[in-house]
Amino acid sequence: MRRLSGRFRSSLIIGIQGIRARKLRTLLSMVSLFLGVLAVVVVQAGASIAERALLADLEIQQGYDGTRVMDMPMQQNATEVLTATVRGREDAVAMLGVSGIVGEPGVLPVNPGGAPLDQDWGPAMVCNDQGCEPAPGVKGQAVEVRLTALSGDVRKFRPYRTVSGQWLDFTRMPSMSPKLVLNQPAADAFEQYRVPAEMRVGGAAANVTPQFVGVVDDGDMQPRAYVRLDELTTWLPPSRMSDPNTGGEMRLLMTQGSPVEPVVSAKLKALGVEPYVQTIETRKEQEKQLTLMRLVFFSMAGLVLLIGVAGILNVGLATVGERVEEFALRRAVGTPRTLLAGIVLAETLLTGLLTAAAAIGASAAALKVVTMLVGDSQPILRDVQFPWEAGVAGIIAGIVAGVLGGFVPALRAAGIPIATVMRA
Amino acid sequence: MTALIELDGITKVLKGQEQPRTILDGVGLTVNAGQSVAIVGRSGSGKSTLLSVIGLFDRPDSGSYRLDGQEIAKLPERRAAKLRSSHFGFVFQRFFLLKHLTAAQNVAMALVNGQGWLPRRQRRSLVMEALDQVGIAHLAKSRPAKMSGGEQQRVAIARALVRDPKILLADEPTGALDIETGTLVIDALLAATERGCGLILVTHDRDHAARMGQIHDLVDGVLTERVTVR
Ligand SMILES: Nc1ncnc2c1ncn2[C@@H]1O[C@H](COP(=O)(O)OP(=O)(O)O)[C@@H](O)[C@H]1O
Ligand SMILES: [Mg+2]
Secondary structure, eight states: OHHHHHHHHHHHHHHHHHHHHTHHHHHHHHHHHHHHHHHHHHHHHHHHHHHHHHHHHHHHHHOSTTOEEEEEEOOHHHHHHHHHHHTTOSSEEEEEEEEEEEESTTSBOSSGGGOOTTOOOOOOEEEETTEEEEOOSOBOSEEEEEEEEESSOGGGTSOOEEEEEOOOOSSSOOOSSOEEEEEHHHHHHHHHHOOOOOEEETTOSSOBOOEEEEEEEOSOSSOEEEEEHHHHTTTSOGGGTTOTTTEEEEEEEEOTTOTHHHHHHHHHHHTTOOOEEEEOOHHHHHHHHHHHHHHHHHHHHHHHHHHHHHHHHHHHHHHHHHTHHHHHHHHHTTOOHHHHHHHHHHHHHHHHHHHHHHHHHHHHHHHHHHHHHHTTTOGGGTTOOOOHHHHHHHHHHHHHHHHHHHHHHHHHHHTOOHHHHHOO | OOOSEEEEEEEEEEOSSSSOEEEEEEEEEEEOTTOEEEEEOOTTSSHHHHHHHHTTSSOOSEEEEEETTEEOTTOOHHHHHHHHHHHEEEEOSSOOOOTTSOHHHHHHTTTSSSSSOOOHHHHHHHHHHHHHHTTOGGGTTOOGGGSOHHHHHHHHHHHHHTTOOSEEEEESTTTTSOHHHHHHHHHHHHHHHHTTOEEEEEOSOHHHHHTSSEEEEEETTEEEEEOOOO
């Protein structure tokens, strides 16, 4: 143990002496290696950033991996069954989507059907038993949102990011005037149209004045407003939510193995409703796609790294050739051959690590500059941190290059005969 | 008392050419602690080859080599490296100093070789002591390029002495020096023998050879002691 640490220290001391004595050489090795390590760091950084961004969006839009999602058509009895079953449960949250028009009374919304503001989904329709026809009236200062009623805190399943204000508070008593949390498109729409805040919901007993308490990022393009189900039901009973002109999706998010699932399924089947259930596996699926992409990019980066290794190898061999006398002398004073090899390896390893440090520093700095310059227009680049995986990849690349580039020179150095070199 | 070095019938044959050439032919030599031995002979007579066998750079093809009474003629390289570090100090005609290191670092090189580990402070005091022994402690921080030949050779001697060797091997150490500095170098080597170190000096210089306790002639690989008539 002591001998090993003595050798380790010796090779480190001598290696550093060697590097300091040949600064230009070291610099040239680093230059030849820099691009290779940089390529590895950049590929890993890109992969990590892309993966994180994609996964974060997917988790917001679809849910964490393992979440059970049950979709069903909105139907009068089904709504009641669902809301009654999940009431007060921690392991399941029901999401009921209805249409809500917020704004000037009596006008058509600027975005019929709750379309994103920059899209046209066709005119507003009214339907009855005879069929559907365009709704009468003119467009005014009103925005149609998907009003999504939540039976509990859905953020257990989907990590909506709070942009401003607060998220819905499910712990306090339901309020008489509903508190709404908007998503970003809805917030933008209200910003743009400065609508008077009155909300019409088909089937509701009366129009109400909602309170906007916050804005979240839910990854959706459609304007949406979130509301507590128990607050909505005080003026829109579940039985009236299934109005064909307003009603929409009904969804149940559950933990895996939640007892709610079989109960709701059974009850719905009894009503003749066939629910569709799936498990969220976004991360898994994403990983499959990313693995292939990463493989392609890493092979290219590896190739560039290999060229750098050839550079280190070249410089290393030339250096050993020049240092024949030094190595013979070191052997003469009792330096074991393994330590000589260790010295050469230590030098290339240190060179590799220095290069890695330079490449990591350069890409971290570049990322900082890029996020500062275009971060505002590219949400994917907004406050991204330099991923630690990229740093690790760079260090590994530096070590691998150092070992590969130093191995042959190290063997050469260990094989130098003393007698021939030192003969006077 | 056992001799420090005892060679008997040492033979070294050079292979590789069309016919093998015998470089050392049954060499016998005994050196005791504190003894000094000169080896003289024509160029190409095998003096350096003999030193490299004694210094364990190379192994003899046959014969017996006892160091401190231990037979080491067929020593594996790993143990030979250890013995080079613990028993031998080497001085060559060319000084073989490392250009990028200071005098002190050049001397410390013999300590930083993986054979055991000394703390920095202890290393420094050993290095300064060795430099002091050869009278150049004031040059500790200079690099070889700034030193005269005699000074450089004394750095090399300090490097040989720093591990407190049992035997010094010097291969024409004054060959590249003028008479005066050469004499200083021999002084430094002889001073070590007074502390009980053995010395084997290969030299062309009669005067230097005459200062040694014994003189041996090497002629075509055969070593014979010269009986000096003083
Ligand atoms: N590695 C070698 N390759 C070729 N010839 C060698 C080698 N080693 C020694 N010799 C030959 O062996 C002889 C003795 O060499 P050496 O011991 O250096 O003599 P000296 O030091 O007495 O001048 C010389 O003729 C030399 O050419
Ligand atoms: Mg010679």
